[in-house]
Structures are given as C-alpha cells and as structure tokens.
Amino acid sequence: MTPLHVLIVERIAQTxxxxxxxxFYLSALPDARQQRYLARMKGFCTNAKTIQxxxxxxxxxxxxxxxxxxxxxxxxxxxxxxGQFDEVFSACGIDDFLWATLTGLNPKRVYTYDDGxxxxxxxxxxxxxxxxxxxxxxxxxxxxxxxxxxxPTLSVQHFTIYPGKNWFERTLYIPLLGTSKDGHVxxxxxxxxxxxxxxxxxxxxxxxxxxxxxxxxxxxxLDEHPGCGFIPHxxxxxxxxxxxxxxxxELIVEEYVMDLLASHPQxxxxxxxxESSSLVNLAKVGGVTATTVLPGTPENLATIExxxxxxxxWAPIQTENTAVT
Numbered sequence: 001m002t003p004l005h006v007l008i009v010e011r012i013a014q015t016x017x018x019x020x021x022x023x024f025y026l027s028a029l030p031d032a033r034q035q036r037y038l039a040r041m042k043g044f045c046t047n048a049k050t051i052q053x054x055x056x057x058x059x060x061x062x063x064x065x066x067x068x069x070x071x072x073x074x075x076x077x078x079x080x081x082x083g084q085f086d087e088v089f090s091a092c093g094i095d096d097f098l099w100a101t102l103t104g105l106n107p108k109r110v111y112t113y114d115d116g117x118x119x120x121x122x123x124x125x126x127x128x129x130x131x132x133x134x135x136x137x138x139x140x141x142x143x144x145x146x147x148x149x150x151x152p153t154l155s156v157q158h159f160t161i162y163p164g165k166n167w168f169e170r171t172l173y174i175p176l177l178g179t180s181k182d183g184h185v186x187x188x189x190x191x192x193x194x195x196x197x198x199x200x201x202x203x204x205x206x207x208x209x210x211x212x213x214x215x216x217x218x219x220x221x222l223d224e225h226p227g228c229g230f231i232p233h234x235x236x237x238x239x240x241x242x243x244x245x246x247x248x249x250e251l252i253v254e255e256y257v258m259d260l261l262a263s264h265p266q267x268x269x270x271x272x273x274x275e276s277s278s279l280v281n282l283a284k285v286g287g288v289t290a291t292t293v294l295p296g297t298p299e300n301l302a303t304i305e306x307x308x309x310x311x312x313x314w315a316p317i318q319t320e321n322t323a324v325t
Contacts, residue, residue: 001026002234003037003252004277005091008113011174012089012159013044020089022082023048026097028055033234033250051078053097065138072100072142079104091115092151092158092168099139099146112151112168113159116277119167120160121306161281162310176281177254198264201225204253204273205232205239214274214294215239216319221272221293224317228272231256253278261287275303283311293317 006025013020023045025038030052041048056071058064079101088107091098093115102110131139131149139147146154158168161176203222206214211233219241222228226243231253240246249256253276257269271290273279283290291313294300308314 001091002116003033004116004254005113006037006040007176007252007254008159008161008174009089010040010044011161011176012113015159015174018044020045021047022085024082024101025050026101027052028097033252036250051101053078055097068096068138069142072096072139072144075100076104076143080106087111089113089159092119092148092155094148096139096144099151100142100144102146103144109156110146110151110154111157111159112155114161114166117275117280117306120162120164122165122302164309177258177285198267199270200229200260200267201227201270201272202229202231202247202253202257203244204271204276204278205230205236206274206276207233208236208238210274211236211239217274217293217295217317220317220319254281257282257288258285261285275300275307279312280307280310283307289313291315295319 009020009023023041025034025041025048027034027050030050034050038048038050053071053075056067058067075097082105085105085107087109088102088105089111090102090113092112131147136147136149139145152158152168155168155170158166158171159174160166160168160171161174163173203218203225205211205218211218218239222230222241222244228244229247230239230241230244231247231249232239234252247256251259253271257271257278260269261267267287269282269288271279271282271288272293273290274292274294279290279292282288290311292304292307293315294304295316295318296304304314
C-alpha cells in the first residue's frame with residue numbers, strides 16, 4: 001500500500017459518505033511516511049492499523065518455492081484471523097502480499113481502486129502481461145485465490161482518479177483533489193509563471209528501477225537548473241545531485257505541492273519529472289505547471305502521449321544516451 005492509496009480511499013469515503021469499519025495499511029517495512037498516512041486513515045476508518053509482513057529472503061531452486069509457499073500461507077492465515085468481511089475496498093497492484101491478504105479476508109464483494117498511472121498506461125504490465133499457467137497453479141497451491149488476471153473481473157466497482165480508459169471496466173471517476181466540472185482545480189487565483197511574485201521549480205524523481213535508465217535525463221535537467229528542488233521517489237534512498245536541494249518530506253508530492261500553494265497565494269510551482277502519477281494528478285491544479293522531460297525515444301512515446309493528454313507539458317531533454325536516431 002502507498003500514501004496515494006490512502007488519499008484515494010479518503011476520496012472514496014467522502015464520495016460515498018461512509019466510514020469504513022476497518023482500515024489495513026499493508027507494509028513490508030514501516031517508516032515515518034507510512035505512520036503519517038496510517039494516522040490519516042483514522043479519519044475515515046473506525047479502526048486503522050498496519051499489517052506488516054517482511055518479504056522473505058529467497059533461496060534457489062526447490063527451496064525458493066517452499067519459502068514462497070510458507071510466506072503466502074502465513075499471510076493468508078494472518079488475514080483469516082482478522083475475520084470475514086462482507087465488503088473489501090482494495091488496491092489493484094501486482095503483489096502476492098495483497099492477493100494473499102484478500103484471500104484471507106475472503107470478502108463477499110470486492111471493490112478496487114487505482115494503483116497509479118499503471119491503471120491507464122496502455123503499455124504497462126497491467127495491460128500486457130498475464131500470469132503464466134505455472135504461476136496461477138502455484139498461487140492456487142498456496143491457497144491464494146486472487147491475482148491480477150481475475151481481480152478486474154471480480155471487482156464489483158473500480159474507483160479511478162483518472163478519466164478515460166482504465167485497466168478495469170466497471171469504473172467510477174473520483175477526482176483526487178476535488179475539481180470543477182472541466183477537471184481543473186483552483187486552489188487560488190494563480191498568477192502565470194512569468195508574472196508571479198514567487199516561482200519555485202521542483203523535480204520529481206522517478207522510481208529507483210526507472211532511475212537506472214533515466215538518470216542521465218534527470219542529471220541533465222538538474223545541471224541546467226541549479227537550485228532546483230529534488231523530491232526523490234519514496235523508495236529512492238540514494239539519489240543525490242550536486243547543486244540541488246534534496247527535499248525529504250513525509251508528504252507525498254501532491255500534498256507537498258498543495259501545501260506550498262495554500263501557504264503562499266502568489267506562488268507558482270513548476271513541477272518537472274520524467275514519468276510520475278504526481279505530474280498527471282497536479283497538471284490541472286491552478287498555480288502548477290507540470291512538465292515531463294522524457295526524451296521522445298520509441299519506448300517513451302506511449303507514456304508521453306498519456307501525460308500530454310492529461311494536461312502535462314512535454315519539454316524533452318536529449319542526452320547522448322537518449323538521442324533519437
């Protein structure tokens with residue numbers, strides 16, 4: 001589970017006008033950010049707690065599968081001990097911890113909500129990679145009944161923060177930040193970036209696995225914009241760039257930016273990144289310009305089109321490693 005999931009469920013509770021009986025924050029390892037958003041859950045859940053299960057260190061060969069079986073059975077059994085639920089609202093990530101927990105809760109009806117941009121990226125793993133028959137058989141042997149293949153079918157209703165086509169079919173659009181009918185969020189009467197009293201540029205770092213291929217792009221932008229603030233991805237504990245301020249905050253980007261705007265009515269935020277759900281989520285917020293600097297290489301075109309269609313500006317940066325041939 002992620003802090004973004006907490007905000008989405010909060011919006012579901014507000015939209016439906018409900019208070020959830022139990023809230024479970026699934027976590028492999030605890031940290032201060034998770035504790036902050038667990039506390040946030042207590043505003044719309046009668047009870048809220050963390051279900052923590054560290055990932056096992058896997059061996060090789062047959063031993064690996066024995067360890068996976070033991071891990072998944074443990075998760076199922078611990079979730080079963082929480083009792084059976086008539087309705088469960090669940091994220092839709094590709095994660096055996098989530099699937100095993102859902103299996104143990106054994107809901108009569110399951111509702112789902114977005115896992116981020118993966119839900120609307122036509123080239124994402126959600127859309128293009130089914131579980132092999134061997135994996136499905138092994139999940140079944142572990143007693144896990146949910147997976148990424150059947151969850152879209154089993155979901156009674158999917159709540160999405162993005163308009164348009166989704167990985168799930170039975171969708172209900174709930175704007176994350178609260179919007180007007182045209183999809184824009186007016187936090188204040190925002191000046192343009194050319195005429196504002198206070199302009200700030202922030203770079204949203206990609207996930208660690210994306211940083212491996214996008215590092216040169218990130219570095220090139222930050223080299224050209226000394227003094228730019230760098231907000232690392234929550235899982236990125238290492239990236240650091242000379243000449244820019246690394247901003248370590250317990251808030252996710254959406255709330256960090258909204259707080260900046262609320263505290264300074266004349267501020268304009270230039271939010272820059274490669275590919276990030278926060279760019280799309282903040283693209284239509286008054287006082288924010290969201291920009292992707294992804295180079296126009298073939299593997300990036302679908303992501304660029306997706307972000308541009310959702311209000312993100314495309315201003316590509318080319319490096320030796322990303323030049324289009």
